[in-house]
Amino acid sequence: MTKINKQVQLEQQPEGTPNEKDFRVVETEIPSPKNGEFLAKNLFLSLDPYMRGAIAGKHMGHSRLNQGDLIGGRCVSEIIESNNSTYKVGDRIVIESGWQEYVLSSGQKEHGIRIINKSKSSLSASLGVLGMPGLTSWAGVECLSKPTLGETFVVTAAAGPVGGTAGQLAKLKGAHVVGVAGSKEKCIVATDQYGFDACINYNDANWLDNLSKECPKGIDVYFDNVGGLVLDQISDQLNLYGRIILCGFVSQYNNKEWHGHNLGKYVGKRANLLSVVVYDYYNRFDEFLNVAIPLVESGRMKYKEDRVVGIDSAPKHFSKLMAGKNVGKAVVEFG
Amino acid sequence: MTKINKQVQLEQQPEGTPNEKDFRVVETEIPSPKNGEFLAKNLFLSLDPYMRGAIAGKHMGHSRLNQGDLIGGRCVSEIIESNNSTYKVGDRIVIESGWQEYVLSSGQKEHGIRIINKSKSSLSASLGVLGMPGLTSWAGVECLSKPTLGETFVVTAAAGPVGGTAGQLAKLKGAHVVGVAGSKEKCIVATDQYGFDACINYNDANWLDNLSKECPKGIDVYFDNVGGLVLDQISDQLNLYGRIILCGFVSQYNNKEWHGHNLGKYVGKRANLLSVVVYDYYNRFDEFLNVAIPLVESGRMKYKEDRVVGIDSAPKHFSKLMAGKNVGKAVVEFG
Structure with missing residues (x-):
């Protein structure tokens, strides 16, 4: 396992539609989980339009980002080390990870963690139609x-x-x-x-x-x-x-x-x-999934992804999304 | 009975808050009711803020007024001549009369006529709290x-x-x-x-x-x-x-x-x-009045009027209303 955790940070506040120059890809160390923590390897990153407002501090619950701050975003991840009894190695989760390859978490509520082992659908769907x-x-x-x-x-x-x-x-x-x-x-x-x-x-x-x-x-x-x-x-x-x-x-x-x-x-x-x-509807996620998972698994509800590979591609892919040039859910697959 | 029907017409489109110069008081002849028509003498005229938008053609169902057009407005009136079997001499009504002393009507729906004989409350209340x-x-x-x-x-x-x-x-x-x-x-x-x-x-x-x-x-x-x-x-x-x-x-x-x-x-x-x-609620007027009349008559619901006398006072009183200087419902009492 490499010791490098690539992450995307803000280089400067975008003017208008963001472009690659507004971001920087940085190599950091993979952290080690302490007591109560776990480490997860990200599999898919969700790119969402609302993150544009969040970067500028215009989205509820997000403070404005400064140079060097990690860009926020949800990932589908697999737990690879765990000192937390709730989350086991091999568990697949959705987590507020940010744009990076690995994420360390104490498992606390504010990390927005959902275990998605039960769903048979494609893992990345948990960032879109099932997310x-x-x-x-x-x-x-x-x-x-x-x-x-x-x-x-x-x-x-x-x-x-x-x-x-x-x-x-x-x-x-x-x-x-x-x-x-x-x-x-x-x-x-x-x-x-x-x-x-x-x-x-x-x-x-x-x-x-x-x-x-x-x-x-x-x-x-x-x-x-x-x-x-x-x-x-x-x-x-x-x-x-x-x-x-x-x-x-x-x-x-x-x-x-x-x-x-x-x-x-x-x-x-x-x-x-x-x-x-x-x-407001997070407490009804299961109610939604009880409806949506069978629809997706039976093919009665469809979804489409616009996928690229590698965290280095995230800034350009986000810029494409914000220019309205994506077709379907914008996702980054980790290599 | 005088043969004169004073009415207020538009002189010019107001710029900003209307003033007296935007209106003119004109003496016209009192019309005679033909077959199916009635003539009513107005007792009280309602002045309403939405009429400002109506004059400018910005209110739904009202076309923009031109020079010489009668200003719109509801009155409480008493029928003084009638060739219409539905409306009898002595009936008190609310009618879309415009700012004038007498109103001729065929009794048709677009004149928005309501007979208010049944209410024991002050007649002018039918332009405000009961209107x-x-x-x-x-x-x-x-x-x-x-x-x-x-x-x-x-x-x-x-x-x-x-x-x-x-x-x-x-x-x-x-x-x-x-x-x-x-x-x-x-x-x-x-x-x-x-x-x-x-x-x-x-x-x-x-x-x-x-x-x-x-x-x-x-x-x-x-x-x-x-x-x-x-x-x-x-x-x-x-x-x-x-x-x-x-x-x-x-x-x-x-x-x-x-x-x-x-x-x-x-x-x-x-x-x-x-x-x-x-x-949208005109068809529920009786339902409202069933609630409101007892409240008003028992004194549990109060109202206040800002009243002047004479149709000549209407432009100035409307200007006061639009400047927010009225206290209570703006009404013109006919002399």
Whole structure:
């Protein structure tokens, strides 16, 4: 076993869309677990858009990062040494590890550890469809907006792990599901893999007309992952008393000035604006997995990954994600 | 009977807060009712903040007014001639009359006519606590936000007919009720007449601290009548999962550019933003009155009017209302 633990640290606060220069890859020593601690080798790292805001200190529960700070992120990991009776060598876990090859933990709650030995699904799925993004989708669909038979459900970032899972859950509940995504390729994933009824490419000039054609009875639920102008534009097609799930603001994370919403138009629609914050649903993770694991294992719920290999690839892959060029859940596989 | 029907027309679109120069008082002839029509003499005219937006064409269902157009507004009226079998001479009604002394009507639905003979309360109350403002309050409190025992309910424009009634309804339902208003005089109305637990003057420098002191357990329901920055500021004190009733935007009606809200902070609160549009509740007017009339007649629900006499006074009184200098429901009594 090598003694080197490569990790990615912040080099400088990104201006706008992050690029590789904002990060640095550093070789550190692999720590040794003391009494009560364990050491895990990371297998997969999750890259998530909200981490852009977290780096800048704009995400709840994350303080702004400074030069030299480890970038945060969840990993699927395997425990390789343990002095902690709860976690055994060979256990596979999800853990708030940060962008590094090895992680030392005392097993405490703030490390967000979940043992995933029981799931037969691909390990990396625990970072996407069976992880925090999946739980987010479930909370927004099943707990908050509750789309039903005959209703039209629209979701943005439709090829991503939150949007893709949300649309599939709404489809399973009988709604007419229309995705919105940033490329033809992403739209094909939404329709051909996820089974959405339609998907609109918002880079087409007439995309709002196209959306209207695919939603002939108007929109009952809009699951918003992007915020900003797109939220305002899609909400123009919301039916009276429609529900809007405010889930993500990916259009805004790279901006200095956030888009300001004129709430008057939402009042005109009598829109019910509901926010989903996944942390509120952690105590219901098992309830979600009881639904989601059988769906994934039976092939009724699909997911797609955009995977690279090696921690050195993480900065470039994150930059691609933040530029909207990924297709599917962005994951780094450790070599 | 004089042959003159004085009416107030638009002279020019107001810039910012309206003033008397934006209106003109014109003498027209009193029309004669044809077959199926009736003529009513107006007794009281309601002045409402939303009319500011309606004049500018920014209110739903109202087209922008041009020079010479009659200003819109509801009146309590008495029918003095009738060729319509539904409406008899002597009937007292609420009618969408506009700012004028007499109104001719075919009795059709779009005139928004309600016969109010049954109510023993003061006739003018049918323009405030027992009218559209009262119905708005009831919808926001009873149908949407449902404050209950142990909860803290905050309402802006606390001395006005919507805010004052909303706070009293919340108080009757057992909530701890704190008003926010623009002067010491208004606050005294809210506490001493309406029985609110406290009322904060937002023109005091430390008003947000004062609000915090009166809401030691945070805010569960915020009934917002002003919009803009105040909405953002008060929402900072909202409890997680709190409800916000979006009812009015009086802080914005005189502005060219509307205040843009960063929805991120509402997501952080998991706020449930609910809009109240009173038109949606017209079919429940009787249900509301069944609650409200006994409360008013028994003195358990109070109201206050800011009354002037004569249609010539309407422009100046409306200007006072839009400058926030009224205390209570703004009404014009016909001479």
